[in-house]
Amino acid sequence: xxxxxxxxxxxxxxxxxxxxxxxxxxxxxxxxxxxxxxxxxxxxxxxxxxxxxxxxxxxxxxxxxxxxxxxxxxxxxxxxxxxxxxxxxxxxxxxxxxxxxxxxxxxxxxxxxxxxxxxxxxxxxxxxxxxxxxxxxxxxxxxxxxxxxxxxxxxxxxxxxxxxxxxxxxxxxxxxxxxxxxxxxxxxxxxxxxxxxxxxxxxxxxxxxxxxxxxxxxxxxxxxxxxxxxxxxxxxxxxxxxxxxxxxxxxxxxxxxxxxxxxxxxxxxxxxxxxxxxxxxxxxxxxxxxxxxxxxxxxxxxxxxxxxxxxxxxxxxxxxxxxxxxxxxxxxxxxxxxxxxxxxxxxxxxxxxxxxxxxxxxxxxxxxxxxxxxxxxxxxxxxxxxxxxxxxxxxxxxxxxxxxxxxxxxxxxxxxxxxxxxxxxxxxxxxxxxxxxxxxxxxxxxxxxxxxxxxxxxxxxxxxxxxxxxxxxxxxxxxxxxxxxxxxxxxxxxxxxxxxxxxxxxxxxxxxxxxxxxxxxxxxxxxxxxxxxxxxxxxxxxxxxxxxxxxxxxxxxxxxxxxxxxxxxxxxxxxxxxxxxxxxxxxxxxxxxxxxxxxxxxxxxxxxxxxxxxxxxxxxxxxxxxxxxxxxxxxxxxxxxxxxxxxx
Amino acid sequence: xxxxxxxxxxxxxxxxxxxxxxxxxxxxxxxxxxxxxxxxxxxxxxxxxxxxxxxxxxxxxxxxxxxxxxxxxxxxxxxxxxxxxxxxxxxxxxxxxxxxxxxxx
Amino acid sequence: xxxxxxxxxxxxxxxxxxxxxxxxxxxxxxxxxxxxxxxxxxxxxxxxxxxxxxxxxxxxxxxxxxxxxxxxxxxxxxxxxxxxxxxxxxxxxxxxxxxxxxxxxxxxxxxxxxxxxxxxxxxxxxxxxxxxxxxxxxxxxxxxxxxxxxxxxxxxxxxxxxxxxxxxxxxxxxxxxxxxxxxxxxxxxxxxxxxxxxxxxxxxxxx
Numbered sequence: 001x002x003x004x005x006x007x008x009x010x011x012x013x014x015x016x017x018x019x020x021x022x023x024x025x026x027x028x029x030x031x032x033x034x035x036x037x038x039x040x041x042x043x044x045x046x047x048x049x050x051x052x053x054x055x056x057x058x059x060x061x062x063x064x065x066x067x068x069x070x071x072x073x074x075x076x077x078x079x080x081x082x083x084x085x086x087x088x089x090x091x092x093x094x095x096x097x098x099x100x101x102x103x104x105x106x107x108x109x110x111x112x113x114x115x116x117x118x119x120x121x122x123x124x125x126x127x128x129x130x131x132x133x134x135x136x137x138x139x140x141x142x143x144x145x146x147x148x149x150x151x152x153x154x155x156x157x158x159x160x161x162x163x164x165x166x167x168x169x170x171x172x173x174x175x176x177x178x179x180x181x182x183x184x185x186x187x188x189x190x191x192x193x194x195x196x197x198x199x200x201x202x203x204x205x206x207x208x209x210x211x212x213x214x215x216x217x218x219x220x221x222x223x224x225x226x227x228x229x230x231x232x233x234x235x236x237x238x239x240x241x242x243x244x245x246x247x248x249x250x251x252x253x254x255x256x257x258x259x260x261x262x263x264x265x266x267x268x269x270x271x272x273x274x275x276x277x278x279x280x281x282x283x284x285x286x287x288x289x290x291x292x293x294x295x296x297x298x299x300x301x302x303x304x305x306x307x308x309x310x311x312x313x314x315x316x317x318x319x320x321x322x323x324x325x326x327x328x329x330x331x332x333x334x335x336x337x338x339x340x341x342x343x344x345x346x347x348x349x350x351x352x353x354x355x356x357x358x359x360x361x362x363x364x365x366x367x368x369x370x371x372x373x374x375x376x377x378x379x380x381x382x383x384x385x386x387x388x389x390x391x392x393x394x395x396x397x398x399x400x401x402x403x404x405x406x407x408x409x410x411x412x413x414x415x416x417x418x419x420x421x422x423x424x425x426x427x428x429x430x431x432x433x434x435x436x437x438x439x440x441x442x443x444x445x446x447x448x449x450x451x452x453x454x455x456x457x458x459x460x461x462x463x464x465x466x467x468x469x470x471x472x473x474x475x476x477x478x479x480x481x482x483x484x485x486x487x488x489x490x491x492x493x494x495x496x497x498x499x500x501x502x503x504x505x506x507x508x509x510x511x512x513x514x515x516x517x518x519x520x521x522x523x524x525x526x527x528x529x530x531x532x533x534x535x536x537x538x539x540x541x542x543x544x545x546x547x548x549x550x551x552x553x554x555x556x557x558x559x560x561x562x563x564x565x566x567x568x569x570x571x572x573x574x575x576x577x578x579x580x581x582x583x584x585x586x587x588x589x590x591x592x593x594x595x596x597x598x599x600x601x602x603x604x605x606x607x608x609x610x611x612x613x614x615x616x617x618x619x620x621x622x623x624x625x626x627x628x629x630x631x632x633x634x635x636x637x638x639x640x641x642x643x644x645x646x647x648x
Numbered sequence: 649x650x651x652x653x654x655x656x657x658x659x660x661x662x663x664x665x666x667x668x669x670x671x672x673x674x675x676x677x678x679x680x681x682x683x684x685x686x687x688x689x690x691x692x693x694x695x696x697x698x699x700x701x702x703x704x705x706x707x708x709x710x711x712x713x714x715x716x717x718x719x720x721x722x723x724x725x726x727x728x729x730x731x732x733x734x735x736x737x738x739x740x741x742x743x744x745x746x747x748x749x750x751x752x753x
Numbered sequence: 754x755x756x757x758x759x760x761x762x763x764x765x766x767x768x769x770x771x772x773x774x775x776x777x778x779x780x781x782x783x784x785x786x787x788x789x790x791x792x793x794x795x796x797x798x799x800x801x802x803x804x805x806x807x808x809x810x811x812x813x814x815x816x817x818x819x820x821x822x823x824x825x826x827x828x829x830x831x832x833x834x835x836x837x838x839x840x841x842x843x844x845x846x847x848x849x850x851x852x853x854x855x856x857x858x859x860x861x862x863x864x865x866x867x868x869x870x871x872x873x874x875x876x877x878x879x880x881x882x883x884x885x886x887x888x889x890x891x892x893x894x895x896x897x898x899x900x901x902x903x904x905x906x907x908x909x910x911x912x913x914x915x916x917x918x919x920x921x922x923x924x925x926x927x928x929x930x931x932x933x934x935x936x937x938x939x940x941x942x943x944x945x946x947x948x949x950x951x952x953x954x955x956x957x958x959x960x
Contacts, residue, residue, distance in 0.1 A: 255883035729785025
């Protein structure tokens with residue numbers, strides 16, 4: 001779509017030249033290669049995962065014994081809030097994005113995503129959002145209103161909680177601190193939302209438009225289907241929270257009255273807007289893991305996925321029904337019996353397509369030749385743990401029971417089973433499964449199994465016991481508790497479990513780092529897999545496939561490796577039997593997108609505009625203008641950037 | 649660009665049709681403003697205004713944005729977003745204004 | 754088989770799975786998403802339009818309907834200008850394109866000026882962002898729309914400048930078409946806002 005100037009590239013403005021570095025730091029900053037961006041997403045996610053994990057450990061140290069004063073109430077509030085925000089917005093969503101980025105184009109036989117520079121832009125904006133969010137460390141504190149940041153706690157600064165600790169007793173300073181924290185929340189998540197929205201559009205167009213010849217929608221791997229569903233959920237859910245955050249920003253910074261009951265605003269509107277986003281968000285987090293599991297289980301069962309069509313439609317059905325259940329987060333708000341009943345019913349309905357998926361995974365394994373590699377262990381573990389989380393979820397849908405459970409540790413147990421048990425276990429399965437494709441080397445299986453079993457132990461100790469303390473009355477989000485409620489011993493064990501999890505994550509990091517050099521060489525297809533990302537080299541060349549494969553079946557690679565014998569059985573054909581002919585020199589004949597400086601530069605302006613709102617008067621206007629000029633200027637330069645090499 | 653695009657544009661309306669649609673839009677707007685000024689009773693005015701607005705919306709989307717003449721994929725993507733928006737916001741407004749013990753004064 | 758499948762790398766080939774341009778598909782996807790953005794703002798207004806925070810004199814009765822009708826009409830006609838510009842560039846009529854695209858940009862700017870004037874008048878009459886939920890939802894909604902119009906006007910002026918320097922010709926009519934889609938969308942949002950906010954006789958409907 002660019003207007004390509006007729007003159008030679010050298011004569012065009014210097015500022016518009018394409019970067020040329022192919023290795024080193026600049027090659028990563030300017031890359032538009034979906035694989036490099038996928039790797040960067042993964043590494044950034046791991047950094048945030050460790051940060052949020054350390055926050056969780058601090059929380060658990062505080063709660064290990066009753067009446068502990070390891071953390072002050074204010075610090076405790078900031079830590080649990082940032083743990084939630086980081087895990088959801090800076091680990092969960094980008095972890096999905098890292099797998100989508102790396103794997104999805106390979107699975108559909110594309111050379112890259114539809115808009116490579118937009119893809120880089122998404123990544124850098126996501127990083128900018130993370131840096132902005134954590135800049136609160138230097139700006140008077142991090143958000144402290146919980147990850148759903150209910151109004152009017154977020155909008156009103158009454159007798160301020162932060163005033164007496166941070167403001168040193170000064171109400172005015174306390175108000176400033178509170179406002180700053182809420183601005184970090186609202187603007188930080190808006191910036192993250194821009195990144196997510198851009199990548200959602202990118203993935204939708206890529207999947208619809210860049211499939212290899214013969215790859216019909218119903219031949220796409222389940223993982224690609226789940227990418228598509230997640231992208232649509234993001235496309236429609238991000239705007240809802242985006243507007244709510246936009247309104248919150250006006251409330252806290254400019255005195256608007258959307259959620260301020262003192263001026264007639266309605267805090268329940270925030271709850272509706274938040275959960276209209278928040279519930280689809282749950283599926284945004286878990287469906288990538290479902291996709292990964294649906295790739296691992298058939299490979300290690302040596303069977304095609306059981307009920308492919310049902311799997312696809314169950315995924316799509318979850319995507320639709322996910323829009324009709326949000327108010328089950330608000331049963332205790334007082335919406336009345338009719339609304340509560342309606343949302344209880346839709347919530348029970350959504351268990352049906354989820355159940356379909358679980359039974360299909362079991363059906364896939366049934367009668368298969370199972371190979372219990374680490375990847376398979378994680379996938380099966382994810383199915384089992386997610387099922388437990390799903391069942392406690394069904395108990396939430398029963399309104400009278402929900403009244404008892406809401407805001408207790410039972411809820412914390414539930415969503416950690418779904419998200420840690422489902423998303424993290426599933427994603428780690430994906431890490432072990434695709435690591436050889438990304439690096440060319442296998443991860444250590446012995447360390448891997450230890451990683452799995454210690455994680456399984458630590459996870460169940462930690463979150464399994466939370467069901468009990470929750471049902472025994474322990475509320476979530478309290479910074480300490482009195483002795484003698486019967487919670488003491490369990491809390492101590494939970495803290496021990498949390499440290500076992502931390503040790504297990506350390507094993508994972510050691511395994512990933514050491515396998516990079518010492519792992520066994522993987523080859524193109526170490527798992528005898530079924531989908532076409534295993535047809536290309538490990539790691540894939542920057543153009544992915546020398547020859548874009550012609551697709552004639554689901555599980556294309558498996559069909560290429562096998563033929564039907566006279567008895568009607570599948571028999572393996574010799575390697576290279578369905579070989580492809582290389583007709584060109586890929587380095588010169590395949591035109592790949594050029595690297596660019598501007599996506600990263602455009603991202604730089606956004607946090608500057610955000611920080612502007614921390615100041616006032618002329619300073620604010622100047623900072624806003626600076627940020628705006630950087631971002632808009634970079635976008636203009638991006639739009640008119642020439643190709644690196646012309647004339648072919 | 650290439651042939652594909654020429655085909656895409658082949659059955660688009662020409663300028664004179666655009667102008668006719670522009671005139672219709674102007675007339676509809678005039679009727680809307682007139683309804684608003686003529687103190688028409690609310691039971692008639694509100695449905696009439698809604699119908700006129702929907703018609704204007706459709707005229708712009710179908711003709712000016714060529715949705716009528718373009719690939720069904722574009723229509724699906726747009727209608728999907730519009731449909732989700734109408735459904736969830738209608739539900740939210742009803743819940744906020746009418747459900748149970750609303751907190752609104 | 755050697756087609757380039759990434760959009761940006763391709764001047765020559767658009768061998769996409771659906772046979773549609775990536776950019777146009779992305780634009781319609783974005784517009785589907787924008788429905789949710791504006792839907793949220795309009796919903797907040799519909800929830801709050803009777804909520805005056807004890808100041809019933811600051812209500813929709815302040816709206817100057819003749820004035821807004823004129824600026825609405827201008828925005829509506831800018832959509833007509835946009836299609837005529839597109840149709841001109843598709844025919845290869847560069848002169849016609851420049852006239853119409855500039856006319857569209859000017860009409861958009863007139864609308865924006867009208868909005869700024871309107872906001873100024875309202876504020877002078879005591880209707881401020883922090884007066885009541887009604888005023889908050891009004892300003893934030895129409896302001897968000899105004900930002901969209903501003904972005905649109907910037908893009909239209911850029912198109913005009915590119916055409917004046919000869920860098921935008923009928924070969925790039927797809928760019929014009931996509932920006933046009935955005936512009937029309939901003940227009941239909943205003944069609945809805947104009948009715949929902951200005952025209953519906955709230956004194957009969959509301960409490």
